[in-house]
Amino acid sequence: MTHIKIDEGLFLVIGGSFPRCNTLVAIDEEVVVIDPGCNVEDLRALLQQNDLTLRNIDTVILSHIHPDHITHTMRLNRLSNCRIAANEVTAPLFDDKEKMKEFLGFRKGHPVRKLWEQLVNSKMYGALDEGHVDEVLRDGDKFDLGNITLQMLYTPGHLPDHMCIEILESNIVYGSDIDLTEFGPYYGHPNSSISDFKESIHKLQHNNYKALISGHLKEPIIEDYKTALSAYQRQFDIREDMVLAAIMGGAISIPEITMNPIIYPSLANPVFLQFESWMIEHHVESLLTNGLLEKDNSGKIRCP
Numbered sequence: 001m002t003h004i005k006i007d008e009g010l011f012l013v014i015g016g017s018f019p020r021c022n023t024l025v026a027i028d029e030e031v032v033v034i035d036p037g038c039n040v041e042d043l044r045a046l047l048q049q050n051d052l053t054l055r056n057i058d059t060v061i062l063s064h065i066h067p068d069h070i071t072h073t074m075r076l077n078r079l080s081n082c083r084i085a086a087n088e089v090t091a092p093l094f095d096d097k098e099k100m101k102e103f104l105g106f107r108k109g110h111p112v113r114k115l116w117e118q119l120v121n122s123k124m125y126g127a128l129d130e131g132h133v134d135e136v137l138r139d140g141d142k143f144d145l146g147n148i149t150l151q152m153l154y155t156p157g158h159l160p161d162h163m164c165i166e167i168l169e170s171n172i173v174y175g176s177d178i179d180l181t182e183f184g185p186y187y188g189h190p191n192s193s194i195s196d197f198k199e200s201i202h203k204l205q206h207n208n209y210k211a212l213i214s215g216h217l218k219e220p221i222i223e224d225y226k227t228a229l230s231a232y233q234r235q236f237d238i239r240e241d242m243v244l245a246a247i248m249g250g251a252i253s254i255p256e257i258t259m260n261p262i263i264y265p266s267l268a269n270p271v272f273l274q275f276e277s278w279m280i281e282h283h284v285e286s287l288l289t290n291g292l293l294e295k296d297n298s299g300k301i302r303c304p
């Protein structure tokens with residue numbers, strides 16, 4: 001089964017773990033596709049079962065700028081001339097892919113940029129296509145589709161532009177990359193933020209949804225999402241302990257800490273080593289801020 005019905009007119013096409021993501025589809029007075037990162041053929045099949053085609057898509061909404069979430073946006077736009085909607089942080093990045101690359105840390109001349117582009121083009125082909133956002137959304141904005149109302153909920157941290165989307169009538173939230181995977185939270189870019197991520201998790205925990213829809217799980221509807229979010233959040237502490245252990249074991253810099261993988265199981269691919277380094281950097285910064293680590297005059301990291 002490649003898709004599931006969540007509620008009347010509301011479906012999820014299962015895309016799975018990175019580099020594919022789950023795609024939320026609302027079929028109402030309008031046909032809205034959120035985060036078109038799933039296999040296009042699976043999306044086509046779902047629409048066909050509802051007597052629709054890809055050409056009937058009216059709107060694509062993007063939860064944030066990550067390539068696995070925006071992959072097929074421009075392909076769908078070329079087919080259906082659908083409008084593209086994204087929040088005020090995502091929109092300028094989608095409109096200028098050079099800005100998107102800088103936002104993700106891969107400025108021109110960055111040593112891993114070419115390998116990252118190759119990864120995107122081989123696994124998420126189309127994500128770097130130039131395009132234009134037609135409708136800029138803000139926190140709390142509502143999308144009224146007739147029987148279904150979508151509401152934007154800013155949840156930065158994973159990236160500064162990350163947002164969840166609430167489905168008001170169903171009292172369900174699409175969590176996007178607050179995805180409750182075993183991997184845990186991802187904050188592998190220079191502008192990701194552990195403290196913002198934790199605040200966003202708290203925001204979801206304080207709302208009483210019937211369920212959270214994960215952007216990446218194969219079994220994506222999580223009813224007991226508050227317990228799952230607590231376990232997900234513990235990954236921050238587990239990783240922080242491992243960073244401290246590496247420093248107590250003699251590591252004095254980020255490259256030395258990443259000699260042994262903490263977050264990814266293997267760091268043979270330079271792109272994943274870069275993501276791991278950025279995530280470890282966020283932990284070191286947070287430990288320095290909290291006084292659990294210090295830097296000596298030569299910049300070496302150590303325990304006080």
Ligand SMILES: [Zn+2]
Nearest residue numbers: 064066158177
């Ligand atoms: Zn993401």
